[in-house]
Amino acid sequence: GEDVEQSLFLSVREGDSSVINCTYTDSSSTYLYWYKQEPGAGLQLLTYIFSNMDMKQDQRLTVLLNKKDKHLSLRIADTQTGDSAIYFCAESMAGGYNKLIFGAGTRLAVHP
Amino acid sequence: EAGVTQFPSHSVIEKGQTVTLRCDPISGHDNLYWYRRVMGKEIKFLLHFVKESKQDESGMPNNRFLAERTGGTYSTLKVQPAELEDSGVYFCASSHQTNRAGATQYFGPGTRLTVL
Numbered sequence: 001g002e003d004v005e006q007s008l009f010l011s012v013r014e015g016d017s018s019v020i021n022c023t024y025t026d027s028s029s030t031y032l033y034w035y036k037q038e039p040g041a042g043l044q045l046l047t048y049i050f051s052n053m054d055m056k057q058d059q060r061l062t063v064l065l066n067k068k069d070k071h072l073s074l075r076i077a078d079t080q081t082g083d084s085a086i087y088f089c090a091e092s093m094a095g096g097y098n099k100l101i102f103g104a105g106t107r108l109a110v111h112p
Numbered sequence: 113e114a115g116v117t118q119f120p121s122h123s124v125i126e127k128g129q130t131v132t133l134r135c136d137p138i139s140g141h142d143n144l145y146w147y148r149r150v151m152g153k154e155i156k157f158l159l160h161f162v163k164e165s166k167q168d169e170s171g172m173p174n175n176r177f178l179a180e181r182t183g184g185t186y187s188t189l190k191v192q193p194a195e196l197e198d199s200g201v202y203f204c205a206s207s208h209q210t211n212r213a214g215a216t217q218y219f220g221p222g223t224r225l226t227v228l
Binding site: 035040102103 | 115116135145147151152154155156157161167168170171203205216217218219220221222
């Protein structure tokens with residue numbers, strides 16, 4: 001079945017690293033995504049990783065994928081107040097890149 | 113280049129009324145998607161258009177929901193009659209290609225629908 005789960009809330013101090021975790025159930029996932037939603041805005045694609053990769057780094061963002069455990073994480077280094085948002089994990093399935101399956105989102109709060 | 117736009121941004125209606133949501137995708141994007149987030153839960157897929165054709169409508173909740181994309185440009189999502197459980201945020205997304213690895217779906221800001 002298709003199910004993506006995330007913890008709902010994370011609070012970090014400015015300058016620390018944030019780690020947002022996600023688990024998924026469908027082993028046929030091809031791509032896994034992280035989207036960011038700021039207040040009043042749409043979903044912004046932050047990064048994605050192909051299912052045959054273990055890690056992807058993009059500036060302050062590091063994505064780790066453990067396909068055996070079906071676990072995906074997003075690490076934000078040197079977290080800033082502008083990183084405060086809701087972060088959604090999503091997967092797409094083999095055989096097409098159409099439907100995205102999302103988690104419920106993790107609200108990241110960054111405090112001084 | 114303009115992004116995906118949605119109208120209205122908010123809509124408050126009474127149970128039993130009709131509401132029509134509109135989405136204008138990024139110009140030139142053949143693929144248009146509708147998603148919905150209810151009560152702070154996960155964002156759920158509703159349907160996918162390729163140009164004016166419905167490619168996948170497996171996520172449409174019931175026959176009170178009707179999506180159209182005449183001419184393959186903008187799309188409308190009509191809810192008739194609306195029920196309380198239809199409240200949520202309706203997102204539209206568009207993409208240029210679906211058969212390319214990691215094809216990006218660009219999302220609009222969403223329409224927040226409240227059914228009283």
